[in-house]
Amino acid sequence: MEHRLANTFTMTVNEKKYIENALISEIRVDGRRPFDYRNLTIKFGSEDGSSEVQLGQTQVIGFITGQLVQPYKDRPNEGTFAIYTEFSPMADPSFEPGRPLDSAIELGRIVDRGLRESRAVDTESLCVVAGKLVWSIRIDLIIIDNGGNLVDAANIAALAALLTFRRPECTFGGDDGHEVIVHPPDEREPLPLIIHHVPVAVTFAFIGKENTVVIDPTHFEEAVMGGSMTVALNTNGDVCSIQKAGGGGVLQSVIMQCLRIASVKAGDITSKLKNAVESYNTQRSLKKIKRHNPPSVDVSKHLTERLRMGSAESSGEGL
Template identity: 75%
Template sequence: MEGRLNNMWRLTVNESKFVESALQSELRVDGRGLYDYRKLTIKFGKEYGSSQVQLGQTHVMAFVTAQLVQPYKDRPSEGSFSIFTEFSPMADPSFEPGHPGESAVELGRIIDRALRESRAVDTESLCVLAGKLVWSVRIDLHILDNGGNLVDAANVAALAALMTFRRPDCTVGGDNSQDVIIHPPEEREPLPLIIHHLPIAFTFGFFNKGSILVKKLCFVY
């Protein structure tokens, strides 16, 4: 990803003039207009919390899971969520196998910040026992093909997976009302997450000293 981004900005004078001339004619290399977005396709898996998003040539898969953990001390009655990204070398030659690189970490931070700062997910509804047990939601993003607009595609994939995720229902009982019973789906219907907002990534760029606006994705919910 980093290599591709670096190469993208190292244009020759002739290439820069060609791009500027094309944009002034309201055309792109792939034939789209300045405000035309890439074709967006969303597919859902058979399991709860799985989605596949294709935005142009970019392909992202998302999976959501949850487990009971102890809450943070400063938020005893709130659950949590975290995002992990995996960049496959088959998706882009510049992706390296092994531990997530800076690009993967930064992508996760952008998606996490959008969900967290907008308070899209009701984390208080993830509390089972205040100060003892809450649900921790994990979002795994797998980049299968990088054809541009990676943030926008990953953002939609994460939201689609969150909206279709279902966590096990559980009850609190026992003599001291401290025993947690997790009910299997055959016994009780799993519960969806409470989602208040859908923060959609919107990528755009300015060219020719700000006189030309180019939209990369336009998606309205």
């Protein structure tokens, strides 16, 4: 893990000028073009609903847990889900244990907004008994390494965990037939969540006096950017949410250009995400197949016994 910047003041003026001047020639310090993403890797843990996403040098781990709770009074037929972020101190010198920083709270809200306002998760399917019991889904996102653009990496980690999470199946039993029975995974196959669509977050950074636009900023570029904008879109091109943070105003033409680019990038990320989930589901199904190996047979021994029996019979006939 390379050294991380604790704040923007640790960068010299020459370093900041170098980044800004290089962008004028459409060159970035890591060799990418302005609208290129870093390498994206999506992995899954041994348990359902756990994911590990690495975007360049940024690494985020996500995992999901669920429990039965009472629903909100104004929404008795809907389950709930919430996102919690944890900034590991080893990820960045500015991250401290204890009370969550404002950046951690903001990160959770941005990811939550893209999922909640677009109603990507079917919360009605999480209802067990209307007005009494619903499933509460908790998404924990842990920042392992801050290499820049935490929003996009955390968003992908949350989506990967949601797409592979499975909750226990519930049935009714007991003497009166109203007792809720939660079946363990070895008794009944858990049920996946119903995800209507996949809102992918794409972050743009505005750097320099001319507001040069780059996608997927690194921690160096975040240190010199004047503002950022995160757009969440699905494969249909629907804009699920827009978050503008810091900096001055942005022209409408620039926003429209960012939306067009984000639509293409969101489609590419969605394809990678679905391929990774499909591969995980295939491996998961193969693990559940019970293979019955037939007992091994010693062919040479069997043939030897047959030959001995044939020789004995021939000797008997000669006598």
